[in-house]
Amino acid sequence: MATRRAPKLDKKQAVDTALRLLDEVGLDGLTLRAIARELDVQAPALYWHFKNKQELLDEMATEMYRRMVAGQRIAPGATWQERLTAASTGLRTALLGYRDGAKVYSGSRFTGTEHAVRLEENLQAFVTAGFTLPQAVRALTTAYLFTLGFVTEEQGVEPAPGERRDGFDVTERAARMADFPLAATAGAELFQDFGQGFEESLRLLIAGIEARYGVA
Amino acid sequence: MATRRAPKLDKKQAVDTALRLLDEVGLDGLTLRAIARELDVQAPALYWHFKNKQELLDEMATEMYRRMVAGQRIAPGATWQERLTAASTGLRTALLGYRDGAKVYSGSRFTGTEHAVRLEENLQAFVTAGFTLPQAVRALTTAYLFTLGFVTEEQGVEPAPGERRDGFDVTERAARMADFPLAATAGAELFQDFGQGFEESLRLLIAGIEARYGVA
DNA sequence: AAATCTCCTTAACGGCGTTAAGTGATACGG
């Protein structure tokens, strides 16, 4: 009674391969045929494991989240400020870890309920810190959605770390904007040092939560 | 000397038609052939006016912005808080005005420099109110990117006002989340009353700007 | 009248997501 020969393909491996390929070819190049080729399989084989391409993308987003959570260690005694900052910068780093990461991620939905573990933890920590549940939800959601918007824009300008999309050379942009001096200067502020800008925005948000919800 | 026969197609009309069609068929259904059909023209004709589909989408995003600005009247004596709120809720309303509005908008880039007029105005107002330029940029950008993230998520759950994507029935979601009581309750908070949630987030942000930059 | 320019048409290319049908290996019921 030999066990059934292992299938060529399993879900986990397909998702891992797709994520690796994403970095090489970007979202536009991430076709089912290309993924299949990488897995040494014909494209329709993927339909045995995923009901369609979106379901594969959903699994990819879920796996991105899983890896992010696995890579985050939050100190047990962390303040809510530290927790919110860690969650947000962690999400940004995770999304920046893949070409078009933000687009893939925010165009998809988690499968299962695994993701709720960390969410529950975060909400719990906030409630313990003195927030009402609606306040906790609002605070965390605001940071979360800001981060998604931020990285989407960031990757629109800088698809992969280092390379820059056309029309976003900072000095050339400043020239085009000559009639709008403040906006021209703003360009440099906006399109350089994304990391610093991101952290400053988080500080703004945290200051607002402290002020408005009275939890310091 | 009769004037040259008017061309069947002009850029402005093509963009308007594409935006109207977007509402009917969504971004996935917005193909060049469908747009061309609506314009009573063959698909390749569009390549006379646009270098490729992305350029048409860029023009669509620019037109969305143009209409948004045209529809906004800011009181001359408005405070920076009112201005930031008006800009953000105005952007949200504008994006919600089109099916997949946020995706189209944030996947595209403005053509020309027309958009800088309003940006310059806003920066000017903030500087006059006592902000440094980097502070003004940070404040406005944070609100802007949060809004993009928010509406992207909102339209992911509710593609068109009223209709809801699968898996986002609020009570059904709560059932799936039974093991995570806070997260389950959070769902109701998150996926209902988007408008109220949005405004509360803005208030958080404004409170943070006041607190951190000391401009009340 | 010839040449040119403008703006569109027809035809076609390669590639896409997806479906239908078939096929060989493995497990299981008699």
Next chain:
DNA sequence: CCGTATCACTTAACGCCGTTAAGGAGATTT
């Protein structure tokens, strides 16, 4: 030990996509 069912794939094909090539009709210029 054999037939049948099930699993996990392959091959073939469909309709559609963005885009390019080539051409042509009409207005304008020479």
